[in-house]
Amino acid sequence: AAKNPGEKEFLQAVLEFAEVIVPFVEEHPVYKKAKILERMVEPERVVIFRVPWLDDKGEIQVNRGFRIQMNSAIGPYKGGLRFHPSVNLSILKFLAFEQVFKNSLTTLPLGGGKGGSDFDPKGKSDNEVMKFCQSFMTELCRHIGQFTDVPAGDIGVGAREIGFLFGQYKKVTNEFTGVLTGKSLNYGGSLIRPEATGYGCVYFSDEALRHHGHEIAGKTAVVSGSGNVAQFTTEKLIELGAKVVTVSDSSGFVYDKAGIDAEKLDFIKDLKNVRRGRIKEYADKFKAEFHESKTPWGIKCDIAYPCATQNELDEDDSKTLVKNGVIGVFEGANMPTTPEAMHFLRQKGVLFSPGKASNAGGVGTSGLEMAQNSQRLSWTRDEVDYRLKIIMKSIHENCVNHGAGSKIVDYVKGANIAGFRKVADAMLQQGVV
Ligand code: NDP
Numbered sequence: 001a002a003k004n005p006g007e008k009e010f011l012q013a014v015l016e017f018a019e020v021i022v023p024f025v026e027e028h029p030v031y032k033k034a035k036i037l038e039r040m041v042e043p044e045r046v047v048i049f050r051v052p053w054l055d056d057k058g059e060i061q062v063n064r065g066f067r068i069q070m071n072s073a074i075g076p077y078k079g080g081l082r083f084h085p086s087v088n089l090s091i092l093k094f095l096a097f098e099q100v101f102k103n104s105l106t107t108l109p110l111g112g113g114k115g116g117s118d119f120d121p122k123g124k125s126d127n128e129v130m131k132f133c134q135s136f137m138t139e140l141c142r143h144i145g146q147f148t149d150v151p152a153g154d155i156g157v158g159a160r161e162i163g164f165l166f167g168q169y170k171k172v173t174n175e176f177t178g179v180l181t182g183k184s185l186n187y188g189g190s191l192i193r194p195e196a197t198g199y200g201c202v203y204f205s206d207e208a209l210r211h212h213g214h215e216i217a218g219k220t221a222v223v224s225g226s227g228n229v230a231q232f233t234t235e236k237l238i239e240l241g242a243k244v245v246t247v248s249d250s251s252g253f254v255y256d257k258a259g260i261d262a263e264k265l266d267f268i269k270d271l272k273n274v275r276r277g278r279i280k281e282y283a284d285k286f287k288a289e290f291h292e293s294k295t296p297w298g299i300k301c302d303i304a305y306p307c308a309t310q311n312e313l314d315e316d317d318s319k320t321l322v323k324n325g326v327i328g329v330f331e332g333a334n335m336p337t338t339p340e341a342m343h344f345l346r347q348k349g350v351l352f353s354p355g356k357a358s359n360a361g362g363v364g365t366s367g368l369e370m371a372q373n374s375q376r377l378s379w380t381r382d383e384v385d386y387r388l389k390i391i392m393k394s395i396h397e398n399c400v401n402h403g404a405g406s407k408i409v410d411y412v413k414g415a416n417i418a419g420f421r422k423v424a425d426a427m428l429q430q431g432v433v
Pocket residue numbers: 153154155156157197225226227228229230248249250251307308309310312332333334335359360362363
């Protein structure tokens with residue numbers, strides 16, 4: 001803590017990880033002797049830079065850009081860019097740290113990183129977003145590359161932003177390479193990448209539920225968020241026969257007792273991806289309840305998918321979920337559950353999967369996008385979806401292998417140990433670098 005003052009989220013992520021890994025390292029002195037854990041919590045490199053740009057009125061705006069290159073033991077740094085006013089060093093270091101173990105779990109050769117800016121795309125014109133992205137990439141391009149560091153999207157960075165960033169990278173470097181993932185299909189993107197995090201999360205929960213004698217069909221599901229992850233989590237849940245009754249955004253949540261169907265989901269996609277409006281419009285259009293400034297965890301459900309942001313599900317929420325009979329909580333977002341809530345859920349025997357396991361399908365499919373770019377080929381939708389399923393299945397198996405308990409699988413333990421081992425062994429083999 002003394003070394004990282006004020007880095008609340010980063011310390012939270014490290015502490016959660018250490019709870020599982022410190023006892024494991026004690027049992028395996030080879031990691032202790034090589035100070036693997038001490039090395040892992042120190043980023044290999046952090047870049048912080050100024051991002052000046054001109055808004056539509058011709059006024060100068062200044063934002064701060066970041067890239068955290070956390071660990072490259074098993075592959076080039078890989079992890080998303082987040083554009084949100086709350087972005088700071090602590091949040092990005094926590095995300096980069098989680099990314100290292102998540103990427104390790106995917107079975108693919110991907111190191112861990114994360115980056116972004118405190119730029120807020122909300123209320124900005126396309127032209128302003130482009131100006132910002134160009135300025136951001138003019139500096140970032142010195143630090144990334146297809147064999148060094150391959151960023152992707154995250155909160156506030158979707159297909160539009162990736163397009164502007166890619167265009168500027170190509171212009172400055174005079175190279176067409178797979179330096180970013182989450183690209184549009186016509187210039188090197190992969191089919192299924194937009195869907196991958198949400199679909200993967202549901203595939204993982206399907207494995208976990210079936211492993212414990214349940215199934216998704218017929219279950220009532222509560223989803224938070226209404227962005228990329230929430231939309232495709234909802235889509236796959238509907239396809240597999242669950243009834244999804246909530247979605248949310250930073251202004252509140254919608255409770256649709258009748259359940260969200262494919263047509264209503266199309267409305268959400270248009271509202272959020274094209275018109276960039278507020279989720280209340282859904283409630284007005286489909287006569288659903290809107291609960292301002294609230295999260296959806298009070299709604300009775302069998303399975304819950306927090307898919308918005310960090311620390312959005314606290315201890316009180318976890319108590320309400322348990323009281324209402326929840327069977328499983330599967331993180332689509334990164335660290336959406338507070339440590340207290342996580343402890344309570346696990347203690348009560350709720351199946352709980354941490355984001356580094358259940359949301360790894362996004363980066364996994366980004367890895368598949370990199371493979372296609374290297375081959376100069378595009379795989380079919382079915383092929384990518386099939387590989388995504390295999391990745392999620394193998395992450396689940398890995399969690400079972402390292403986290404099997406007497407009654408239920410401890411996914412937190414399983415994911416952390418499995419993710420740690422692969423990176424730690426590579427670091428041992430590569431010496432003190
Ligand atoms: P989007 O920007 O597409 O959507 C984010 C959603 O969360 C929006 O509904 C947004 O509401 C809501 N939200 C954001 N911040 C807050 C907040 N402070 N309080 C309440 N709601 C908030 O992002 P993604 O769907 O891509 O990402 C969601 C989560 O999933 C993040 O934790 C991300 O790190 C994680 N993730 C994403 C992956 C991906 O492939 N996209 C991969 C793995 C993890 P509003 O519309 O009001 O802003």
